[in-house]
Amino acid sequence: MLREPEARDRTTFIELLASPEVHTYLGGPRPRDELEREMPEVPERWPGSFVVELDGTMIGQILLRRAAGHRRPAAVGKADLGYLFLPKAWGQGYAAEACAAALDWFDGVLPGEPVVLTTQSANVASMRLAAKLGFTEVERFQAWDAEQWLGLRPPAT
Numbered sequence: 001m002l003r004e005p006e007a008r009d010r011t012t013f014i015e016l017l018a019s020p021e022v023h024t025y026l027g028g029p030r031p032r033d034e035l036e037r038e039m040p041e042v043p044e045r046w047p048g049s050f051v052v053e054l055d056g057t058m059i060g061q062i063l064l065r066r067a068a069g070h071r072r073p074a075a076v077g078k079a080d081l082g083y084l085f086l087p088k089a090w091g092q093g094y095a096a097e098a099c100a101a102a103l104d105w106f107d108g109v110l111p112g113e114p115v116v117l118t119t120q121s122a123n124v125a126s127m128r129l130a131a132k133l134g135f136t137e138v139e140r141f142q143a144w145d146a147e148q149w150l151g152l153r154p155p156a157t
């Protein structure tokens, strides 16, 4: 299920953002004590910020936001998809199902808009997920000491 973030998700947000495993291809995790101090009691809510819930428990997060300051011109101003799931939930199709649902929502509220996605090309699971969701390669570029893949999902027809 996709829903808005709530106060009861705070611990899981900290777990996600402090996990070295989750951040293997994302420049490393944030220190847990810093997150405990700085994470608001109720996470900020805005259209495009989803908690993914399975059997009443948060297992991941999906973000769709405007890439206003994106470093690649092809992505500037476009909606950008990001996803983080807890390792215990990996490999069971949840990310594919949840991201497809978030993209369906996006197609409904902003029809005719493309979506971009950036991921390290070494992140095999994320690359596979991007392909499954209909993203195709725009370009590869070097940033944050690694090769990055910029993909684009054309507007739904």
Ligand SMILES: CC(C)(COP(=O)(O)OP(=O)(O)OC[C@H]1O[C@@H](n2cnc3c(N)ncnc32)[C@H](O)[C@@H]1OP(=O)(O)O)[C@@H](O)C(=O)NCCC(=O)NCCS
Binding pocket: 021, 022, 023, 025, 026, 082, 083, 084, 085, 086, 089, 090, 091, 092, 093, 094, 095, 096, 097, 118, 119, 120, 123, 124, 125, 126, 128, 129, 132
């Ligand atoms: C990327 C991530 C969301 C994938 O989640 P997931 O729930 O395992 O994905 P799914 O089970 O829906 O699988 C999607 C596809 O990726 C493949 N896949 C998943 N893990 C894989 C792995 N370790 N190696 C190769 N392929 C993998 C699946 O087989 C599936 O493809 P298929 O249907 O053709 O078999 C998850 O690994 C994650 O949260 N990683 C850490 C955060 C991250 O790196 N995010 C990317 C930021 S852009």
